[in-house]
Amino acid sequence: MSEANNLVKVQQLVSIAKENPKDIEFIRDHLTLNNRQTFNQILKENELTIKRPRQAKPSKMIKPMMITVMNEPRLAAELSVALAKGNKNKMVAILDADRFSPKLNVFLNAKSYIKSVYTHLDFQRTTGLNLLIDATQKHVLTQKYAQHLSLRVSGYRNIHYFSGSYMLEDYEYYKLEDYKKIIHFLRNTYDLLIIHTNDFIYDSFTVHSLMCSDVNLIACDGLMHDVKDKLKYMNFLEKQQRIDHEKNVFVIFDYDKKKHLDIRVLKHTLNQNLVSVPYMKQRSLNSSQYALTRHMKKRVLYQYNHLIKYISQVIS
DSSP states (O other), X not given: OOHHHHHHHHHHHHHHHHHOGGXXXXXXXXXXXXXXXXXXXXXXXXXXXXOOOOOXXXXXXXXXXXXXXXXXXXXXXXXXXXXXXXXXXXXXXXXXXXXXXXXHHHHTTXXXXXXXXXXXXXXXXXXXXXXXXXXXXXXXXXXXXXXXXXXXXXXXXXXXXXXXXOOGXXXXXXXXXXXXXXXXXXXXXXXXXXXXXXSOTTOHHHHHHHHHOSXXXXXXXXXXXXXXHHHHHHHHHHHHHOOOGGGEEEEEEEEOTTTSOOHHHHHHHHOSOEEEEEOOGGGGOOOSSOHHHHSOOHHHHHHHHHHHXXXXXXXX
């Protein structure tokens, strides 16, 4: 092979090396001594920087916590998925404690009833909340048994979802003491616990969840009247139930700067912890699957990582 053709060959190998830096050592090892010297010289002349394969940064592990989300099941569902994706070695429990209109099953793309547990309850009452209460009353609630009472969220092995009560007529029969035992158990069993409640400030489940959590996410819709109403609710609960306002985070959910108030105006009005979760078109699309939790994209995960970081700062 002529020297010119040999040089062309080496140059082609250099081009390959540029596209596949991890193969440089392999190419170098299979060249003759002269061609290896030429190869190294051309690499040096071109000042080729070896690009290392991009690796996902390990997420900063957060400490165990209980988060209460008030009256926004989409926020609770999306947050649970973001936490599960960023903390794969931790177990996340999410309980639907909204006894008026439980909807977490819709936004987690999960089932509502547990079929695998033998119980005296009729089928419409075989939900996570009811079966947890039943197990507590029978003194059989263990970590292993709780796993059987949880519903799986497709694609996320470290999320255990406990569905709520879909029978409005059962509302008055629940006892706060049973609920307290459930919360205590879940908090001591799982690394991360998310409770979703309604915004009725005389609901004992709502008030207890807000009281015993590490942080409360108060969902608002970005309009002044709604923000002021939620602020009024929380000020009332601080006075009546001593719920510390410093652990409350007002979340402008699905914030659209085109139709909502300027975020700076809202911050000035609240003068309290406030963050926003940007608007996403997928939240309003009619589909059999809720896309934002079924396949959470990097952009959405990035937004929630910002919220999670803010939460960590609040409880630190």
